[in-house]
Amino acid sequence: MEAIVESARRKGSVLVVGLDPDLSRFPTELLRSPRESGEESVLPGVVREFCLGILEATAPFAAAVKLQSACFELLGAEGVGVYSDVIREAERAGLPTIADVKRGDIDASASAYAGAHLSRFGARCVTVNPYMGADAVKPFLDEARRLERGGGTFTLVATSNPSSVAFQEATAPPMYEVAARLVADLGQKSGDYTDSGAVVGVTRPAVGARVRELLPEAVFLAPGFGAQGGGAAAVRPLLDRRGGGVIVNSSRAILYAHEGDPGADYREAAASAAKRSRDELREIGAGF
Amino acid sequence: MEAIVESARRKGSVLVVGLDPDLSRFPTELLRSPRESGEESVLPGVVREFCLGILEATAPFAAAVKLQSACFELLGAEGVGVYSDVIREAERAGLPTIADVKRGDIDASASAYAGAHLSRFGARCVTVNPYMGADAVKPFLDEARRLERGGGTFTLVATSNPSSVAFQEATAPPMYEVAARLVADLGQKSGDYTDSGAVVGVTRPAVGARVRELLPEAVFLAPGFGAQGGGAAAVRPLLDRRGGGVIVNSSRAILYAHEGDPGADYREAAASAAKRSRDELREIGAGF
Numbered sequence: 001m002e003a004i005v006e007s008a009r010r011k012g013s014v015l016v017v018g019l020d021p022d023l024s025r026f027p028t029e030l031l032r033s034p035r036e037s038g039e040e041s042v043l044p045g046v047v048r049e050f051c052l053g054i055l056e057a058t059a060p061f062a063a064a065v066k067l068q069s070a071c072f073e074l075l076g077a078e079g080v081g082v083y084s085d086v087i088r089e090a091e092r093a094g095l096p097t098i099a100d101v102k103r104g105d106i107d108a109s110a111s112a113y114a115g116a117h118l119s120r121f122g123a124r125c126v127t128v129n130p131y132m133g134a135d136a137v138k139p140f141l142d143e144a145r146r147l148e149r150g151g152g153t154f155t156l157v158a159t160s161n162p163s164s165v166a167f168q169e170a171t172a173p174p175m176y177e178v179a180a181r182l183v184a185d186l187g188q189k190s191g192d193y194t195d196s197g198a199v200v201g202v203t204r205p206a207v208g209a210r211v212r213e214l215l216p217e218a219v220f221l222a223p224g225f226g227a228q229g230g231g232a233a234a235v236r237p238l239l240d241r242r243g244g245g246v247i248v249n250s251s252r253a254i255l256y257a258h259e260g261d262p263g264a265d266y267r268e269a270a271a272s273a274a275k276r277s278r279d280e281l282r283e284i285g286a287g288f
Numbered sequence: 289m290e291a292i293v294e295s296a297r298r299k300g301s302v303l304v305v306g307l308d309p310d311l312s313r314f315p316t317e318l319l320r321s322p323r324e325s326g327e328e329s330v331l332p333g334v335v336r337e338f339c340l341g342i343l344e345a346t347a348p349f350a351a352a353v354k355l356q357s358a359c360f361e362l363l364g365a366e367g368v369g370v371y372s373d374v375i376r377e378a379e380r381a382g383l384p385t386i387a388d389v390k391r392g393d394i395d396a397s398a399s400a401y402a403g404a405h406l407s408r409f410g411a412r413c414v415t416v417n418p419y420m421g422a423d424a425v426k427p428f429l430d431e432a433r434r435l436e437r438g439g440g441t442f443t444l445v446a447t448s449n450p451s452s453v454a455f456q457e458a459t460a461p462p463m464y465e466v467a468a469r470l471v472a473d474l475g476q477k478s479g480d481y482t483d484s485g486a487v488v489g490v491t492r493p494a495v496g497a498r499v500r501e502l503l504p505e506a507v508f509l510a511p512g513f514g515a516q517g518g519g520a521a522a523v524r525p526l527l528d529r530r531g532g533g534v535i536v537n538s539s540r541a542i543l544y545a546h547e548g549d550p551g552a553d554y555r556e557a558a559a560s561a562a563k564r565s566r567d568e569l570r571e572i573g574a575g576f
Contacts, residue, residue, distance in 0.1 A: 070404065076408055076409070108308065109356055117361075121364070129417050129419050134454070156420065167419065171463060178463075179455075
């Protein structure tokens with residue numbers, strides 16, 4: 001967690017670039033050759049090229065990069081190899097990585113996931129699902145602490161998708177409060193924040209403000225900005241008293257910015273979109 | 289789901305053999321060569337050999353096989369390749385597979401996970417985490433229905449680990465009830481059961497009985513039997529009115545049965561343990 005806070009300070013940016021590679025939206029120049037050859041085995045290489053292109057173009061404007069594991073798993077074992085390569089390249093370039101895996105298992109299985117994503121693949125932070133309780137989160141924090149790379153966890157607390165309301169607000173107290181208390185209980189202070197962060201969407205401002213009350217010292221990873229419809233102003237209720245504590249993810253609005261301008265190079269379009277998002281977030285005063 | 293019910297009927301067994309390969313507990317004869325050569329790249333091959341040995345030995349006594357994704361991911365991209373191979377071999381041998389991935393994401397990400405595990409890797413069923421609500425479960429059911437292979441989902445409802453109580457029973461109504469209603473809402477009848485199943489541990493009998501009331505037509509995947517301490521009798525509260533509706537997972541007690549008898553072949557030890565578990569479950573009347 002500390003590594004991301006430091007990176008955000010150095011870059012003057014709270015933006016997280018989300019890598020959710022979707023072949024159907026890739027620029028045509030990247031896809032031409034595998035389409036022609038009809039060889040599916042070429043696709044992992046295309047995804048690698050696309051991700052590394054986005055990384056290089058957007059790195060100046062981003063505090064961190066988040067990899068959506070699902071998109072890589074869809075390409076099979078080779079896709080997981082690309083996922084591993086992209087994490088390594090991002091870390092080498094000084095961009096801390098968040099493995100967006102949302103794993104939620106226990107005991108030896110949770111430890112194996114932590115070992116896989118934080119140690120073997122080398123991500124700095126990881127997203128975790130709290131449904132199985134503390135047993136599902138603690139092994140990831142243990143692994144992050146053991147590695148001493150300034151890493152940590154982002155536990156799902158209040159997510160931004162429509163159906164999360166019917167689930168996470170169906171009880172008293174609501175589940176997001178139970179999850180927030182779990183995040184608080186497990187955290188250890190490291191710098192100005194704890195290593196136990198939370199995923200809190202920008203689409204439910206009252207909920208976000210309540211979670212901030214419960215977690216004054218946690219870093220929030222906020223999805224829902226950009227393509228999911230939340231503007232920069234929607235981030236405000238999540239900020240801590242100093243205007244910090246939030247990193248904001250944008251995936252599709254950056255990755256596929258070239259769709260709005262068919263002649264543009266996808267990397268240039270992504271860089272412009274990332275710069276614009278960084279600036280919008282600066283304007284509302286978000287920063288560490 | 290239907291494929292598993294049919295298999296359970298054909299085999300007269302509700303046992304699910306859980307493949308949670310843990311190198312530190314492998315029989316020494318399997319590990320000798322990689323230890324000698326010191327080459328880590330040999331390990332995925334050893335895991336493949338172990339899993340296929342267990343599969344062949346225990347298939348006569350099992351309704352299905354469950355692969356713990358974490359154990360394979362820990363070996364990196366090559367480990368995911370082994371995971372894929374083992375699923376294919378089990379299905380080829382007529383054993384329906386459950387990909388124990390506990391994924392919980394939404395929209396394109398959930399669809400990508402469903403595409404990866406049900407379609408590309410070819411598992412019949414998948415375990416799913418409900419924390420993000422219906423959005424997190426439906427894409428898996430959609431994919432299973434599209435494939436028409438008698439597959440389905442097992443959504444985490446009431447898990448067997450100690451800390452799940454503090455989380456899943458912290459609210460009113462308890463989360464496991466909210467999750468059970470979600471499972472009920474999304475299910476479609478297919479044969480005698482719905483394609484939307486639930487993970488319900490054997491370690492909380494009153495909770496298990498309550499979940500059965502809410503889900504009279506769902507198949508339960510019950511962990512916690514064997515190494516986690518639940519005996520066959522603990523399965524009873526989960527059964528439906530006909531004594532069916534439950535498949536019971538046992539992982540470590542079968543995989544590492546050779547530890548209790550150092551001279552034994554690990555496959556023979558696993559076969560004996562699987563047969564014993566099948567028989568214990570028959571004795572309490574569990575069957576489809």
